[in-house]
Amino acid sequence: MSDDMPDFSNVKGGSSSAATKIHVVVSGDSLSKIARREYGSAKDWKRIFEANRDILKDPDKIYPGQQLKIPPKE
């Protein structure tokens, strides 16, 4: 990049969908972190937990590589 190009390091990006998104768990993830990123509030972790009860027994135990369904933001 040329020196006279603007600095875009503080750009904030995001995405959302009217459909269910799939989040692949990475190291360091928690349902609260994912909820904050997807819904803007960590308190919404229960929505993700409920949508994934078929693969999650304990909301504190998620593993890298797991594919979690993220319901659309209401």
Place this chain on the structure above:
Amino acid sequence: MDTRIHCALLVSTALALAACGRKEEPAPAPAPAPAPSVEPAPTPAPAGIAVSSVTAGSAIGADKKVSVATDSFAPSDTMYVSIDTTGSGTAKLDAKWTYHKGGNVAVVEEDSMTIDTAGPATHEFHVSKPDGWPAGDYQVEVMLDGMPAGSKKLTVK
């Protein structure tokens, strides 16, 4: 011969002659067998997901569709790109935002999401810059499963 016997003979003879002259009616055609109930083959679901449209704008609604469509933005605007898809299944959508000046290109932001949809759906990516966008030419490219699916040229004034 008795007159009554004569009459009876005449009547029976006339009936016999009438019967002989009558043409045999063809047997009524059997009722057509009911057409076999053939259900139309179900229209096969589109294979996978396809992008049907890409729209840029400065605002979106709850349905993720752009509510204020524009390719020209103010420095304080959030830039949105809304993507309509058809089909069902799982697919990965990517958005790459770039800034163009002279012959140089700077990557502004890259984002991706994996979607799982049972039918047509709308998805969005957005970018914002707290201290305002530099004026100039931008572009957002949308990829579906790694393949180009659309792009929009944007301007900040």
